[in-house]
Amino acid sequence: xxxxxxxxxxxxxxxxxxxxxxxxxxxxxxxxxxxxxxxxxxxxxxxxxxxxxxxxxxxxxxxxxxxxxxxxxxxxxxxxxxxxxxxxxxxxxxxxxxxxxxxxxxxxxxxxxxxxxxxxxxxxxx
Amino acid sequence: xxxxxxxxxxxxxxxxxxxxxxxxxxxxxxxxxxxxxxxxxxxxxxxxxxxxxxxxxxxxxxxxxxxxxxxxxxxxxxxxxxxxxxxxxxxxxxxxxxxxxxxxxxx
Numbered sequence: 001x002x003x004x005x006x007x008x009x010x011x012x013x014x015x016x017x018x019x020x021x022x023x024x025x026x027x028x029x030x031x032x033x034x035x036x037x038x039x040x041x042x043x044x045x046x047x048x049x050x051x052x053x054x055x056x057x058x059x060x061x062x063x064x065x066x067x068x069x070x071x072x073x074x075x076x077x078x079x080x081x082x083x084x085x086x087x088x089x090x091x092x093x094x095x096x097x098x099x100x101x102x103x104x105x106x107x108x109x110x111x112x113x114x115x116x117x118x119x120x121x122x123x124x125x126x
Numbered sequence: 127x128x129x130x131x132x133x134x135x136x137x138x139x140x141x142x143x144x145x146x147x148x149x150x151x152x153x154x155x156x157x158x159x160x161x162x163x164x165x166x167x168x169x170x171x172x173x174x175x176x177x178x179x180x181x182x183x184x185x186x187x188x189x190x191x192x193x194x195x196x197x198x199x200x201x202x203x204x205x206x207x208x209x210x211x212x213x214x215x216x217x218x219x220x221x222x223x224x225x226x227x228x229x230x231x232x233x
Binding site for chain 2: 111
């Protein structure tokens with residue numbers, strides 16, 4: 001059974017740091033790109049960051065977190081990470097990790113997030 | 127960045143109704159569009175990928191169509207378990223973006 005379990009959320013003061021982890025099981029972690037998606041209380045979904053299966057092909061961030069957040073992974077430990085520095089009130093959200101599935105069609109490949117964790121709440125407040 | 131505009135943002139419907147949600151992209155995204163369903167306190171669940179391909183295990187009353195800049199998600203006969211919020215997402219280019227969501231409530 002595929003499982004993704006986030007941890008590390010909590011209350012942090014503005015300007016502080018927090019590290020999130022996503023432990024996965026039930027599939028070959030090193031075969032998949034991974035993502036972080038967040039959802040502020042009562043708001044919609046926002047993609048935060050993506051990392052390729054080997055970490056070396058690509059890493060992307062939404063503009064609002066560039067220079068403050070760092071995504072990484074340890075394929076030997078089946079774990080995905082998000083280091084968040086210089087946190088702001090607007091970073092308050094539930095953070096989800098999500099697996100990226102790739103389906104190769106006749107003429108192109110398609111992608112979607114097929115498995116998600118349960119989410120971990122990050123609250124930035126003084 | 128590609129903006130996705132969903133309409134309506136809120137929809138009140140009855141069990142058995144046919145429901146259509148629209149997602150418009152600010153520029154062409156071919157068929158790199160995904161639909162998710164989210165229930166309160168839960169993670170999103172994929173319904174449709176590649177604009178029109180039904181994810182395994184998703185009931186056939188859900189369907190998707192469109193290409194380029196205009197997409198639709200249709201629920202042919204709304205069931206009690208379908209009351210939720212629906213999001214579209216584009217995976218054509220980074221930054222990946224989601225639509226603002228459509229909340230489907232019971233009339």
